Amino acid sequence: MEIVANIIKKFDKDGLMQNYAKVLPYFRKYWFRTLLALGLAIPIGSLDAIVALSLKPYMDNVMIDKSFHSPWYIPVLIIAFTSTQGLLNYLSTYMNAWVAGKVTNDFKRTLYNKLMHKDASFFDSRTSGDILRWFNNDVNSACGNLLNNLKTGISRVFSSISLVLVLLYNSWQLAIIAIIVLICAVIPLTKMRALIKSITDKSESAGGKVITAYNEAFAGNKVVTAYNLYNYQNSAFNKNLETVFGLNMKITQKTGWLSPMMHIVVSIGIAAVIGLGSYMIVKGQITGGNFVSFITALIMLYTPIKLLGNNAKNMQNALLALERVIKQLDANPKIKNKPDAIKLEGLKNNIEFRNVNFEYKKNKPVLKNIQFTVQKGETFALVGNSGGGKSTIVNLIPRFYDVKSGGILIDGTDIRNFTLESLRDNISVVFQDNFLFSGTIRQNIMLGNLNATEEELQMAIKESYLDGFIKTLDKGLDTNIGERGVLLSGGQKQRIGIARAFLKNAPILILDEATSALDNEAEKIVQQAIENLMKDRTVFVIAHRLTTVRNADRIAVIKNGQLVEIGNHEELIQIEDGAYRHLYESQFANSETVVPV
Numbered sequence: 368m369e370i371v372a373n374i375i376k377k378f379d380k381d382g383l384m385q386n387y388a389k390v391l392p393y394f395r396k397y398w399f400r401t402l403l404a405l406g407l408a409i410p411i412g413s414l415d416a417i418v419a420l421s422l423k424p425y426m427d428n429v430m431i432d433k434s435f436h437s438p439w440y441i442p443v444l445i446i447a448f449t450s451t452q453g454l455l456n457y458l459s460t461y462m463n464a465w466v467a468g469k470v471t472n473d474f475k476r477t478l479y480n481k482l483m484h485k486d487a488s489f490f491d492s493r494t495s496g497d498i499l500r501w502f503n504n505d506v507n508s509a510c511g512n513l514l515n516n517l518k519t520g521i522s523r524v525f526s527s528i529s530l531v532l533v534l535l536y537n538s539w540q541l542a543i544i545a546i547i548v549l550i551c552a553v554i555p556l557t558k559m560r561a562l563i564k565s566i567t568d569k570s571e572s573a574g575g576k577v578i579t580a581y582n583e584a585f586a587g588n589k590v591v592t593a594y595n596l597y598n599y600q601n602s603a604f605n606k607n608l609e610t611v612f613g614l615n616m617k618i619t620q621k622t623g624w625l626s627p628m629m630h631i632v633v634s635i636g637i638a639a640v641i642g643l644g645s646y647m648i649v650k651g652q653i654t655g656g657n658f659v660s661f662i663t664a665l666i667m668l669y670t671p672i673k674l675l676g677n678n679a680k681n682m683q684n685a686l687l688a689l690e691r692v693i694k695q696l697d698a699n700p701k702i703k704n705k706p707d708a709i710k711l712e713g714l715k716n717n718i719e720f721r722n723v724n725f726e727y728k729k730n731k732p733v734l735k736n737i738q739f740t741v742q743k744g745e746t747f748a749l750v751g752n753s754g755g756g757k758s759t760i761v762n763l764i765p766r767f768y769d770v771k772s773g774g775i776l777i778d779g780t781d782i783r784n785f786t787l788e789s790l791r792d793n794i795s796v797v798f799q800d801n802f803l804f805s806g807t808i809r810q811n812i813m814l815g816n817l818n819a820t821e822e823e824l825q826m827a828i829k830e831s832y833l834d835g836f837i838k839t840l841d842k843g844l845d846t847n848i849g850e851r852g853v854l855l856s857g858g859q860k861q862r863i864g865i866a867r868a869f870l871k872n873a874p875i876l877i878l879d880e881a882t883s884a885l886d887n888e889a890e891k892i893v894q895q896a897i898e899n900l901m902k903d904r905t906v907f908v909i910a911h912r913l914t915t916v917r918n919a920d921r922i923a924v925i926k927n928g929q930l931v932e933i934g935n936h937e938e939l940i941q942i943e944d945g946a947y948r949h950l951y952e953s954q955f956a957n958s959e960t961v962v963p964v
Contacts, residue, residue, distance in 0.1 A: 389693050390513070393473050397466045401514070404462035407455050408518045412525035414452040416533045418445055419664035463514045471510040478502045478695055486702040487767040488727070496579030501695055505688040512685035526668075533664040537657040538647065541640050545665050548636030552629045552669075576607045633669040640665060702766055704786050711789040714874045714905055715778050717742045718764070722773035725759060733759050734928045736773070741921075743874075746906040748919035750950060756928045757909045761877045764907065765794045795873040797897070799880040801864030803852030808837065809844035811852075811863055815870030827869035830899045831862045832892050858893050865896045876901060878908040922947060 394401045482502050490498075527549075534542035584591070584600065591600055644661065647653045653661075718741045725734040734756050741747045749757040762768055763775055766782060774781045782790055795815075803811050812827060813819060819827075828834050828844075836859060840846045852860045868876065878897060901908075910916060917936045924932040924939070924946045931946050932939055939947035 389696065390689065393470050394466065396473075397469055400462050401466050404459050404466055404514060405517055405521055407459035407462070408521035409525050411452055411455050411459060412522035412527075413529045414448050414455075415526040415667055416529035416664065417448040419530065419533045419660050419667055420536070459518060463518055467511050467514050471506055474506045474510055474692065475503065478506065478692070481695060481698070484700050484703075486700050487762070488701065491727070494576065494579040495582040496574070496576055499578050499582075500574065501691060505691045508685055509689035509692050513689065516685060530664045530668040534661055534668075537661040537664070538644070538653050540647070541644055541653075541661055544639050544643065545636055545668070548632060548639070549668070552632045552636075555625055555628065574611055577604070577611060580604045580607060636669065637662075637665065702769055702787070705784060707784075708786040709780075709784060711777065711785040711793050713793060714743050717778065718875070718905065719776040719779075720760070720773070721776060723760075723763065723770050723775060724772045725763065725768065725770050727768075732771075732928060737925075737928075737930050738773075739923060739930060739933060741905060741907070743905050744903070745920045746901060746908060746918070748916045748922045749907065749909045749925055750916060750922060750947065751925035752950075755925045757925050758879055760925065761796075761879055761907050761909065764875070764877065765791050765796065793873050794875045794877060795868035795871045795900075796877045796879065797861070797864050797868050797900070801860055801867075803848060803855070803860055803863060805848075805850045807842075807845045807847055808833075808840075808863060811848065812844075812866045812870060815867035816872070819870050823870060827866040830869050831866035831896045833859075833862050833866055836862075858890075861893045862896055865893070865900055868900055874904060876904045876906045878906065878910065880909050924950070 479502065482498065531542065531546065534545055580600070580603065591597065640662065644653070644658045648655060648658055720737050720739050723734055723737040724732060726732045737756075737760060739747075749760060751757055759768075763770060764782070766787060769783065774783070776782070777785070777790075804814070809824070812824065815827070816823070824844075825834075828837065837843050837846075848854050852863070855863070878901075908916075908919060916922060919935070921933060921935055922939055923930055926946055932942065939945060940951060942948055
């Protein structure tokens with residue numbers, strides 16, 4: 368087996384056979400229809416020879432001998448065979464479309480599941496255009512064209528074989544010339560992949576930026592309007608379009624010469640055949656019927672060859688798309704379960720950060736030797752200047768990212784030893800901007816616990832102070848909120864996020880600046896909902912609101928990725944020239960200053 372594998376590897380330097388082998392299991396469920404769709408291409412191609420072959424007796428009997436007796440059936444046979452070929456072609460096309468559609472959906476299901484399990488760092492370095500291109504557009508291109516390419520290839524192969532047989536039947540001498548010309552025309556196609564691969568990759572990347580621009584025009588329409596960014600956005604969009612245009616033109620420059628060259632090579636072949644054929648007719652070596660049949664078969668053989676330049680480019684694009692699909696299928700998330708991972712059964716004692724170091728980019732540390740312990744039921748606040756690493760610390764707890772060194776322990780066990788599902792089942796997160804899915808209020812809250820009872824749902828709504836707002840809506844909980852909750856205010860979105868966390872009822876709660884983007888009135892009611900949510904939970908809170916920080920059991924001051932102070936409000940405020948006291952005096956104290964009317 369190893370010898371066979373090495374042989375395949377030697378002749379399959381680009382890995383195409385390996386890629387096809389990885390794709391084949393997706394066709395296994397539909398093997399009968401797949402084989403039928405491809406199998407029908409054999410008679411479809413082979414029947415091309417019938418017309419050319421039938422011309423010999425027709426020409427010899429009618430055009431030369433002036434006889435109507437022998438070949439009367441030939442027109443009927445041509446119609447019958449052509450009709451049969453058309454019917455088979457329709458059936459093959461239908462089967463192709465059916466199988467391709469099913470396989471495309473199966474691919475998308477697998478890739479979507481892969482996408483859902485990608486770690487946060489994957490999304491940090493990609494755009495929405497990249498995601499849409501890799502996980503949707505490439506699948507459509509690869510699967511949609513894969514069977515069509517195979518069908519076309521099989522049909523062309525058997526068409527060529529049958530037509531070459533017709534050539535040999537009529538004149539082996541002329542056939543040798545035709546085959547030599549055919550080989551000369553096809554050889555340049557072997558270089559097609561190398562010609563377009565690097566440019567195609569760049570073109571696809573630029574195309575992803577165009578898609579991203581459309582997504583940003585939708586999601587950021589208010590910012591564009593508020594700041595009059597029309598010209599700026601149009602300029603950036605036009606630049607991307609010009610880049611795509613330039614790359615497409617480079618592909619055309621490298622491949623556009625193939626079709627004209629094939630026309631020239633083919634015309635040379637036809638001219639040579641006509642010249643030699645005329646001589647052979649005069650010498651009586653072949654009949655006029657042989658010659659007409661030969662020329663017809665030759666033209667039928669060469670006609671698709673002349674178009675192979677464009678077809679080969681499309682085929683290579685499909686194969687390159689398939690490569691990208693396979694790359695995503697083979698990719699594994701960096702953050703995953705250990706083979707012997709255990710289930711986390713709630714928080715019993717404490718959560719410990721033990722000499723935690725972390726970096727997003729290599730050799731650019733974000734957290735440096737962070738060390739503290741949070742007891743069960745404790746509210747632990749993180750404060751510090753923006754960019755200091757507060758959000759990074761809390762993002763490490765549910766393993767959105769993994770530490771570079773050190774460890775985070777729950778009840779003495781490193782969180783990397785727990786299954787991801789059980790770890791995250793024990794953690795609720797309320798973000799600064801809670802993402803809401805298109806759908807209803809009920810659907811968005813129920814995401815916290817899809818199996819929650821109506822009583823539990825209503826309790827979550829009440830504790831989040833959503834009940835009054837929901838009563839004002841005609842459809843109540845079943846009101847559609849639009850994509851990303853566009854029809855709701857910031858405070859309403861946050862309370863839905865809080866209700867979602869209530870419904871999840873996890874023992875560990877992370878509040879990542881949950882009120883910082885709200886106005887005073889909205890912040891007040893959201894803060895009340897948060898205080899309800901914090902009861903009887905172990906809480907990590909990043910907040911600008913003074914009362915939340917002051918009431919925390921302990922406060923950690925993070926500065927430039929380091930823990931510089933830790934203690935409660937009273938302890939920290941007493942430290943002369945302390946980091947917390949400086950923050951309090953410059954930020955928190957000012958927030959409580961009463962401005963006289």
